[in-house]
Amino acid sequence: MPYTTDQIVELFPNLMDITDAKLRDNVAAVWSEALETGCGGTGWTTDELRAVPFTLLAGDIDLRYIEHINSCCKQCIAIAGVLGEVFGERIPINLDHLIAGSLLADVGKPLEFDKDEQGRVVQGRFGRMLRHPFSGVAMCYKHSIPPEVMHIVATHSHEGDKVERSIESIIFHHADFVDFDIAKYLGKH
Numbered sequence: 001m002p003y004t005t006d007q008i009v010e011l012f013p014n015l016m017d018i019t020d021a022k023l024r025d026n027v028a029a030v031w032s033e034a035l036e037t038g039c040g041g042t043g044w045t046t047d048e049l050r051a052v053p054f055t056l057l058a059g060d061i062d063l064r065y066i067e068h069i070n071s072c073c074k075q076c077i078a079i080a081g082v083l084g085e086v087f088g089e090r091i092p093i094n095l096d097h098l099i100a101g102s103l104l105a106d107v108g109k110p111l112e113f114d115k116d117e118q119g120r121v122v123q124g125r126f127g128r129m130l131r132h133p134f135s136g137v138a139m140c141y142k143h144s145i146p147p148e149v150m151h152i153v154a155t156h157s158h159e160g161d162k163v164e165r166s167i168e169s170i171i172f173h174h175a176d177f178v179d180f181d182i183a184k185y186l187g188k189h
Helices: 003-013 013-017 021-037 044-049 067-088 097-105 125-129 133-144 147-155 167-188
Strands: 111-116 119-125
Touching: 003 013, 003 044, 013 021, 013 067, 013 097, 021 125, 044 067, 044 097, 067 097, 067 133, 067 147, 067 167, 097 147, 097 167, 133 147, 147 167
Parallel strands: none
Antiparallel strands: 111 119
């Protein structure tokens, strides 16, 4: 059963900051599909997804995946605000694209992640074959997400190191690694 936009907004309140209603609904549709088809095809409940660790690469830290997505989105909005305040129109930023991209960059992780026999979140077979930027772009394409937003999804991680990132992708990339580098630090201490 598809998740409603309201259920997706409960996970990601900044979804409502997207002014383009069609884009907002399409972002929610991508998330609905990720929730329904992830976890080895059995799907995730929103409560299960709230409990998923932010990353499997930093050890046992108390940061969650949904918190990370919301953190990155809020960081992106704040960075865009600062850039606009200081530089004005000289740095053109499409805030709808930035918010949508920040909410969708890790949308492929519910497909990448699975549960083992003990119920622990692990990288599943699908995730070993296809990292989340690729599966995220595939779902975005299916739901008519604009190429400017898919660019953020495709280039946010190391997969984007070989291409020129858009301004919105640069902003998201750095917000993402603020959280990731802090998670790695916390995992060591």
